[in-house]
Amino acid sequence: MTASPQAASKSVFRAALVQMCAGRDVARNVADAVALIGEAAAQQAAYVQTPECTTLMEVDTERLMAETKPEAGNASLAAFSQAAADKKIWLHIGSMAVKIGERRLANRSYLFAPNGDVSARYDKIHMFDVDLGKGEVYSESVNYQAGSNAVISELPWGRLGLTICYDLRFPALHRALAKAGASFIAGPAAFTRITGEAHWHTLLRARAIETETFILAAAQGGRHENGRETFGHSLIISPWGEILGEGGTEPGVVIGDIDTQRIDEVRRKIPSLTHDRVFSVVEERVSPLETIRK
Numbered sequence: 001m002t003a004s005p006q007a008a009s010k011s012v013f014r015a016a017l018v019q020m021c022a023g024r025d026v027a028r029n030v031a032d033a034v035a036l037i038g039e040a041a042a043q044q045a046a047y048v049q050t051p052e053c054t055t056l057m058e059v060d061t062e063r064l065m066a067e068t069k070p071e072a073g074n075a076s077l078a079a080f081s082q083a084a085a086d087k088k089i090w091l092h093i094g095s096m097a098v099k100i101g102e103r104r105l106a107n108r109s110y111l112f113a114p115n116g117d118v119s120a121r122y123d124k125i126h127m128f129d130v131d132l133g134k135g136e137v138y139s140e141s142v143n144y145q146a147g148s149n150a151v152i153s154e155l156p157w158g159r160l161g162l163t164i165c166y167d168l169r170f171p172a173l174h175r176a177l178a179k180a181g182a183s184f185i186a187g188p189a190a191f192t193r194i195t196g197e198a199h200w201h202t203l204l205r206a207r208a209i210e211t212e213t214f215i216l217a218a219a220q221g222g223r224h225e226n227g228r229e230t231f232g233h234s235l236i237i238s239p240w241g242e243i244l245g246e247g248g249t250e251p252g253v254v255i256g257d258i259d260t261q262r263i264d265e266v267r268r269k270i271p272s273l274t275h276d277r278v279f280s281v282v283e284e285r286v287s288p289l290e291t292i293r294k
Ligand SMILES: O=C(O)CNC(=O)[C@H](CS)NC(=O)CCC(=O)C(=O)O
Pocket: 052, 053, 056, 057, 058, 059, 128, 138, 139, 140, 165, 166, 169, 190, 191, 192, 195, 196
């Protein structure tokens, strides 16, 4: 089915994920992203998502701080706003580093409406502070300030929950977004190759099945100028856990046709979101049998 933005109905639309291998030059990353956004719009996508770190993949703190001056950030936002308005699409910039203090950044998503206005912003909540071994250590909280609000925003086809990358490992955030009415949950990412190989597909399919939503996750993929290697494999997953679209390890566009009636079908079969329980865990200890008989 070819769903064009004009032809997109209230329940069926085409989504696209832009897969990138962002480097250390903001202007080039923005130009690369806008070109791929154009390719997605040319394939009739009505919602287009780019990955985490769309404008910059940089771990050196001094370079990171130099490349994220407000004027650079505003120029990037203006380019993305223009792209959304030119293509008349919902444009979800998976994330970009945004200066929020002298030497503090937010890892921030922007959702642009088809008229170029900013419809939603989300600051990544969970900071990737891990040691994967073999010298692969990440300390996102050194440069980035964690967000504190879970964010949901209205699209013409239903509500979109916003997450970023490492957030994927936290089911409670996804459940809160589903309970707040999300039909789609975005998970733009720059997953490491190591953890992507081990966990990416499993985590995304689990979040889709648990929340009975469509999961849309644009990814960074390949070996980046800063030496990092990311996993790629952008994924669009149905509420039943089926993979509707998948990228490889190269930059490109992943297309998926979304029919929101699938959500109702799945939730009628397995109304798990209504069976939710909150638990207080009781610790049991070994006791003589007779004390239990009383
Ligand atoms: O530091 C940057 O350049 C921008 N931020 C990232 O790339 C972030 C933090 S390092 N990456 C992740 O969160 C990977 C999560 C992941 O791979 C997992 O959960 O397994």
